[in-house]
Amino acid sequence: MGGISADKRDWVRTMLGVNFAVASEPGSAGATGRRLSPADQAHYDDLLAAAAPAARALLAKGLAADHSLAELTGFAARIAGKDAAWLDDTLNLAGPATGSGAAQRWGEGSGVSPRDAVLAELDPLLALALRDAAPPPGRRPRAGLAGSLDQIAGTTGLRYDDRRIGTDASLEDCITVLANANGAPVPVMVGTRYVVVTGSDPGPPRSYTIHDPWSGETVARSERQFRAGALGLPGGGDRLDAFAAPTEVAP
């Protein structure tokens, strides 16, 4: 995709019912859905007239995103003289892709949540503000599975804490977590691998759904089987050795 230009304007025009090619022409702010006073319309037209073609669509997007003329004026000054490549690199917070297929990721390590990346796509002023924001103070990454799952907390909305049964938690602690997970998936280690408890049925007797992503199989097991260390998973494994306890995090 080459820069901000035509193709992005096209999708916005098609999907929003806003024709940004028109909205970025003087006298046509109303095409964005905003009604401007004559003075503001004149101000907006001046901004458009002074902007490069690639920047005009961004100003129209900013107007559609309900920014004030003062905010748009500041934004126009910030992007003045920048070419389409700079605008695309700076204002697309998803960033370049790494990997392919199911392993593909964008903007690895940028610290921007999927939610912010999407909202920034719809609002170039927000994108620039997020780019400007100081990165959060560096925190030492946690070890173990919890550390890996911290990397996707912005996606899952969950933070996990590692617990090893017999060391820093009991089997009953694990069962309590499973019974109160409220729909959050709980990774549990059985033998040499993690499987995921995806839900529970209060019964009686209470039972849990276990998905083994390595074998691709899903089974239900009763609480009694958990307590007895008799899970008998098709992919092997009878008892729980560790688990990661989930906590909802604020979006």
Next chain:
Amino acid sequence: MSVSARATLRARTPDIYLRTGFCGPDGKIRPELRDAEAVAVTTQMTAAQLSPQEMAFTWEAIRAWLPRQQGVAPERLATALAAAFATVAGMIRQSNNQGLIDWCRACAAFVTTEADIEAFVEHMRAVLRLYALIAALPPPVAQPLPVPSVPALSE
């Protein structure tokens, strides 16, 4: 539930598991859409080679676009889906994953009410959480090879 093998889960598409709709008699999302059926969808998305991050972008984009749409529920969701796919394609600079598009549209075909839209968003969140988590799990630890017993040397 007895053992469900990967092939069974992959065959469990929305046209099968949504025949009874998104919501139960209480008007709330059917619990299995957050559990067993979400597991089935993760198996299908794995087969479709979907990036968990693309699914996260798409879920967030749907949530961003839904409040901007007007009309009856099926139209509102269909328009929001189209806008979300376009938004994400622009972000990732490539075509949307076809498996994800097909699944979303298959789900949308069963939406008739606003409660169904809420249930669809919740169902997709359950799929997303599980899919992202599974992708982040470490691979199984290799079992140590058994140490062969060495027969004692005879003099």
